Amino acid sequence: MEQSVSDIDALVREEKRLTAVESHNEAWAEGLSAGIEPEIIAEAALATAFAEIVAANGEPAALAMLDRMRARVEAGDFEPVRLRH
Known part of the structure; x- marks a missing residue:
C-alpha cells in the first residue's frame, strides 16, 4: 500500500517535532543543572x-x-x- 504525499509529509513533520522536543529537553536539563x-x-x-x-x-x-x-x-x-x- 502506497503512502500519499500528505501522509509522508505528516510523518516527516512528526519526526522533526520529536527531534525538536528531544533537543529542547536536553537544553532544559542543562539549564536546570546550571541552577537556572x-x-x-x-x-x-x-x-x-x-x-x-x-x-x-x-x-x-x-x-x-x-x-x-x-x-x-x-x-x-x-x-x-x-x-x-
Whole structure:
C-alpha cells in the first residue's frame, strides 16, 4: 500500500517535532543543572521562539500561535498526567 504525499509529509513533520522536543529537553536539563530556575528557562525559550516566528512569518503569525497556545492551556493540554487506578 502506497503512502500519499500528505501522509509522508505528516510523518516527516512528526519526526522533526520529536527531534525538536528531544533537543529542547536536553537544553532544559542543562539549564536546570546550571541552577537556572524553570521560569527563567521557560521565559527565555518562549522569547526566543516568538522572536523567530515574528522574524520568519510576521507578527500576525506569532499572535495566532499565542492564541492557539492559550486555548491549549485553557483546555488543560499542559496539565501533568495523573495516574488513575
